[in-house]
Each structure stands twice: as C-alpha cells, then as structure tokens.
Amino acid sequence: MNKIVIDILGGDNAPNAQLEGAILAAARNTDLHFILIGDESIIKPRVEEAGIIRRCEIIHTTENISCDEAPTVVRTKTNSSIALGMEALRKRDDAAAFVSSGSTGAVLAGAVMRVGRIPGVSRPALCPLLPTKKPGVKTMVVDVGANVDCRPEHLLHFAIMGSEFMRARGVENPRVALVNVGVEDKKGNELTAATFELLKQTDLNFVGNMECKDAFSGDYDVLICDGFVGNVLLKTAEGSMKMLMTMMREKMTSNFITKMGALLVKKKLKELKAELSDEEVGGSVFIGAKKPIVKAHGSSNAIAFSNAILVAARAVELDINTRIEAAIARNSLGNTGE
C-alpha cells in the first residue's frame, strides 16, 4: 500500500499546522496512508483523537534542519526529519512520496543525494504553480531555484517534465512557453536561443517565447527557465504584489470616506488574497526525483499543508514519474521524433 511520507517538524508553524494538515488531508481523501516523521509523543495522541491512527505510521525524531543551516547538513544530520524521510523513500517500496515545509535546500539536497533521479532526467526542478488572471487556470514555472546554472538540455527536460505534470493535472495539451525578453523567435540570450531550437524539435505543444508581463495571463500552462530566472520571476511577483497590497491598504485607510469604502469591499478583497495565496496550490513540486516530492511553503498553515499532501498523493496516483520517463525517452536528444 502506498504511503505519503510527511515531515511534521519542518516549517514556521510546525508541528501544529503540519499535523492538522495531515489530519485534514486524511479526511479529504480517505484512501490516504501516512508515514509521519516527528515527535511521537505529540503526534500519537493527535492522530488517535482524529481517529486516523490505523492509517498512520510514526517515525520518531525531534531533530529538525533549520533554513539557516547549509542544505548539505542533510547528509550528516541523519536523524533529522528530512534525512529520515528521504531514507524512507530510498529504502521502502511503500514510501511513495514526501511532503515537507522545511528547508528547501535540504529537501532538494536530500532528494538528489538519497532518492536520485528518474532515469533520463538530467536535473530535477522545483516547480510552483502561479495564479493567473483566468479563474481556475494555474501556470507552472520550471525551475524556480533548484538549478541556477543550466544548459539547454536541462531546460528541454524541464519542458518535458512540466508538460507531463500539467497533463496529469488534467490539462489536455499543455502550452509550453520559454521565458524570454521578447516574443520574437530570435530574442534572448545564448541559453534561450539554443533551448528554443531544442524545444521546436519535441512533440510538446511549444508555443514559443514569452515576455514576463504575460506570465499571469493564463495563456500558458508551463513556463520554462533556468532556476535563477524562475526564482527572480516568482519572488518579484510576490514582492510587487505585496507592495501593491500595502500601498492600497494605506490609501484605503487614509481618511473617513475611504475607510467606509474599505469596509464595504473588505470581504471581497480577503477572497482575492486567498485566491492569490499559496494556500490553494499547496506547494512546489520537486519534479524529476525518483519519487514525487512536494515542498510546501515554510509559512504553510494547515489548509496549505493539506493541499500539498493532496498534490503529492495525486502525483502518486497518476504515476507521473512513469509518464515523465516515457516522455523523456521519446524526446531525448538525438532521438527526436521517435
């Protein structure tokens, strides 16, 4: 039976948000079974109370890797929740996926060192889903920081993995675009120019270059870029929208009339904030590792964390990794069109 391995110690709101998230996910999908990694004395009574103890296995530890530590400590802190989780993925057939709100670096390092890659994948990638203008439409960015120096064949693999992932999410023929400084075919730097030529030769629905002002248009399903650029894209969106929200709040509370107005629109703006938050999406998937790994936001609350768990469960259920392996083989360099 497939089990989702869950890090209960990582994250700003751990262990409560993580535990509540697991309990919530168990309620939302009654087929799920978990391996919970954390303090047994805290976990056990809570899952007992929630009535899901028969669906939970607990691996006890109290050692966490903080975000301030070098990611490579995952190698030496073998009793940390992340290291134990990766070890479970590596050794146990029933450990099907891993979810953590802990140190992104440690999760990535652990995945690469202990779990390994899907055969044929040159570099796994960290892939969040962006909100867009179109209700219900999300756009995946591959990569946002796992690989800050990339070659064209890495970006080719990102495109294939992202496309398969979105297909598994129900997008019929995912539109793949290359993040660039303009939409014309010849635009860009050395990396994008070479990547463009590779992407043209695949069986993907490659729609060409995209300028970042259109990243939130909902016209694309997968955006391809190196991890440095993707990180800039993701964090700039976060920073600029926060700035706008802050300035808006200041404007709306600047006098009596605007305060009245703010009261009337408050509920709707809260709705908007929720739609744009990470809560709904759950977390970034680390695609390309031998087993699905989902990195939930460090600040995840219980709802966000439960969504991250469900993303991992769905990746297992849809057998995304087998699909990716086949797509990579189909589109690998020197083997195009096969």
Add this chain to the structure above:
Amino acid sequence: MNKIVIDILGGDNAPNAQLEGAILAAARNTDLHFILIGDESIIKPRVEEAGIIRRCEIIHTTENISCDEAPTVVRTKTNSSIALGMEALRKRDDAAAFVSSGSTGAVLAGAVMRVGRIPGVSRPALCPLLPTKKPGVKTMVVDVGANVDCRPEHLLHFAIMGSEFMRARGVENPRVALVNVGVEDKKGNELTAATFELLKQTDLNFVGNMECKDAFSGDYDVLICDGFVGNVLLKTAEGSMKMLMTMMREKMTSNFITKMGALLVKKKLKELKAELSDEEVGGSVFIGAKKPIVKAHGSSNAIAFSNAILVAARAVELDINTRIEAAIARNSLGNTGE
C-alpha cells in the same frame, strides 16, 4: 549652448504626446533648448503657438523606425528620426542628450553604433527606476535588457554607473545590491558569485545579495543584474501588478455593496495607480553612452514624455558622464583602491 535632441516621431501617441511633452518640459525648465526631429509642418506651428520657437531647432523627417523592425535598421534608415538623432549627438557639440519613445532596440543599437561608450565602460545599460513601498524612494535596476549575456566585469560597471547616477539624483551613499536567489554571500549562479567578489573590492556602498521579494522594499538604491534577469524582474512586476489590479476591479464591481465601496475609494486608488505608473519616472536611462540617452515608454503621454526630457536635462546639467568615467577609472579591475 546645450540642446536636448528629441524624437517627435517615435511612440504610440506620437507626434502629439511628444510635442506636448516638449512644450511642457520647456515651460517647467525655461533654460532648456531643443533639437526636435520630425515633421516640420506639424512641429513648427505648435512650437510657434506655444511661444518657444526661439528655443527650438527643427530637423525635418517623416521616417520612423517601428518596434516591429529589426533594431539594426537604424544603420540603413539614415533618414529615420532615431538615426538622425544619433547622428546629431555624434557630430554636434551642442547636441547634449537624446530622448525617444521609439523602438528600444533601435535606440540602443543607434547609441552603440553612432554615439559610442564613455571611456572605460564595457557595456552601456538600460536602467529604469522602480517604485517602492517607501514614499518618494525609487530603486534603479541596471540592466533591464540591453545586455542579455553578461560577464562579471559588465555587472561591476553596471554597479558603478548606477551608483553614480543615483548619487547625481541626490542619494548620498547609494546602497548597491546584487540581484540573487538568496541573501547569503555564497548564494547564486556562476555569474553572481564572481560578481559578488568584484563588488566587494570597490569603493561602492555594496550591501550584498538581494532576493527579489525585497526589490520593492525601498531598502536599496541600485539593483545589479544581467539584462535578461532585469527584464524578467521589470516585466514580472508589471504583469503581476496588472493582474492584481484587474482581479481587484472585478471583485469590487461584483455586487452592489462592493460597488458602493469602490466608489468611495476610487479617487485614492487612482492616486496609487499614478504613483506606480511610468509617468512620474519618465523613462529608462541608457547609461554608459557618450551622451545621456533617455528611452521613454512607448505608451508615454505628454506628462511622462516631459519627465523623460527633464531626466535627460538633469543628466546633462549634473555632468553624469564625467562622474561615471572617473568612478570607472577609480574602480577598474587591477586598479582597486586607487
């Protein structure tokens, strides 16, 4: 006498916005003299009517370079407004700076080919000012697209140029940060790692790496990155804030109560939109060319264009290019600390 060379043909709202912008700038700074490039039959009556004809020289042409044309046509379309403008900068001592809302690519290509660089500068860069959370504080990004493939010494020069520019704008000891995927010293890709080491050795106020979620904090005066990354930063901010504004408008007009609320806050939100627009900033400076060049937004209205003209005038007045040349010499590689 110094004259600002102005392209009256380039831009979505040309020639009206450009002409009105020039007339407005002339009113705001009565010392300014212009060389206006465009259709004399349109320009002459307007500047006569505005009473500034004695401060204007007109170079007649009706040939424009559109944004759809390859930037290099600036070489062959010698009678285009951009080519004529660059030629004036190159040949005439009294032609002190150039302002255009036309094709960015053609302006950059023309500047590099016809005007040349400040001695010591390896690569000129396109540098807009970003809005920030702090009222009145703007942050300059160097570069946002003139150089999509960069070496560390290019970024070093970007830092020096940006710092001098902000100093000229009145910032006492400009805080220079390197755009990166994290704030720790060792973060980043090969380019940023090598650039970090170079920046440490300068006499600049280098404050280290910056993550893009803080790009709008107002805690930095100059952000350094290659033109590809800078373009992603700039366009992502534009795209994400537009998405947020659109979604907010939809939420605010979704029912009677929110519509009432929207009415009450409308004026303040308009204020906010103006604060965030390019209007106030005027345009991106192309720093590093032998004479100051300001690229106004293609969609500039008269106010935005007049601000772009005033930015160019100020760069001339403050003799920014001489300052940059001295700073480059002071901080050049192998000559550190001199």
